[in-house]
Amino acid sequence: MFTVAIVADQPVSRAGLEKLASDEAGFRVVAAVATVEELSCQAASYDIVVLDLPTVDVTALDEIAKVGRPLVSSTWDGQPTLLAAIRAGARGCISRFAEQRDVREAMRVLARGGFYLCPRLAGRFQTELSSRRDEDQKGLARREIETLRWIASGFTHAQIATRMGLSEATVNTYAKRIRAKLNVTNKAELTRMAIELGHLPRIQRSSSAA
Template sequence: MNDSSREPQARVMIVDDHPMWRDAVERDLVARGYDVVATAGSVREAVDRARATRPDLVLMDMNLPDGNGADATSAIMLTLAEVKVLVLSASSARSDVLDAVKVGASGYLLKSASAAELVDAVEATLRGDAVFTPELAGLVLAHLRGRVDTTDDPASALTPRESEVLRMVAKGLASKQIASRLGLSSRTVDNHVAATLRKLHLANRVELTRFALENGLD
């Protein structure tokens, strides 16, 4: 007999380039009642499958073969504004953590976390909490208080990939040319351009090129 009052399962997508790791995480989440609607092993797969399945939460690795987790997070959140992203990565590098936070990740958990810690983090993220591995929490708090990035340079909000695309836009390259040079799809390049325009509060590529030239990013 079905219980019609039961809350619907949260829909989760797992992004990691190691299939065995994806399978292990999926087993842990399914055992706790989550609906794993998709898995992906690259930025391109992550963006396409997120659009197709519309998960409530994405578990995101930072190191992917065609980019990084910040790239994927930025592109996914352009399409799915309400999705929550929890990074699950082996990297504790300051740049990775801050890149993830800058593009809107709700939390950052190291892969050394236990299965129970992972499930607790997923539950907390879905509730709207910010979840960070304890040793990274101080770094994130300092960043949010403005102690890490002391520069007033608005370009500091861009991910490495967005900065790379911005430089190519400033050189007059079209999306297809940029995509060819970086091994990305034109749509992914357009997503990076759109994210950069939003972060810099600019209207179009002309203003983007002017910004790059004025800030020595050409």
Template sequence: MIRTILADDHKLFCDGLERVLNDSGHFQVVQKFYNGQSLLEKMQAYNADLLIIDVEMPAINGFDAIKRIRLNNNTSKIVVLSMHEESVFSQEAFMLGADAYLNKSMESMQLIDSLLKTCQGAKLFPAASMTTKIESPFSEREQEILRLIASGKTSEQIAERLKISHLTVKAHRRNMMRKLNVNNAAELITKALEMGFLYRLSQ
């Protein structure tokens, strides 16, 4: 059984979703939260495999909650289940490290199938979220440094090549990691590749 947490401020919807998931035979809803603050405070205690979260919630919204969760938890799958169809929402979810962005209007069986695929490692987003519509957040200098980091160059080697201080390189590196919400150079390169930034930079 896939241990699942629900986070949605609409209690009636949350209860209905719980029944759908439990009746499927694949999921066990271990807790429901109705605002982002209580989710962040108590989520760790439930050791969940899957978090299904809405965007709009009181106290702390879904996107801010995902950002904070990903700072300490890279194992739980996170699915955003929202009524918003605008691509900016799915793009934001993708950039913050969610595993899927699904619409609340989908049929129950389609939802179950999508959740199972996500738990098996699939990334499910509207096509626009994973295309060039996501603009690179990096400056030209950062893009240049990103390419050199990806090629295996150290901060000192990059500094020598670009004729700048190695402290400047490290500052750019920290800034890029902050923009993608990652903790080290390896995660920076991995996420830049996943989001298409590094591929486009190499063209």
């Protein structure tokens, strides 16, 4: 029996996803909440976490991936891009307008340990791959992106080193590379670029814009 957690901001969507998963043989919904924060408070682990949100923060995805395989349902009209979501830990990406059969198939694929991309998103994904937008265009490596998130979130290099399990000297090196690749000279510019690339949590984007 695979356990499923659902995070959906709209009550109707949340109820619909809960019923869809519960009706599928071999799946059991053990949590259904409105926000990622509510799910985090439960301190549990799941086989699949369905995130049905209008926008998804890559930092939140990074945390969700530690407690279950994230299946992200979004409009995909803004940030993050599909590529950014996948790199942040998404194991499946579906459109909010996906057919029920596609949602069921996505859950089955994730339960088997695979990756699922909704047919509706195939064209968008191909375009992203072809144009090499966002972080691809900037040439940031995975660990550099992670470092950028922590720096833009207000952590010191020493704190980042502890969280990433690295030496402070290595974090300093990553920070220098990031500034060079993004062509920025100070933390304010670095934070602005993190926002533009979709690497800063939503709550902090609002604070930065204030």
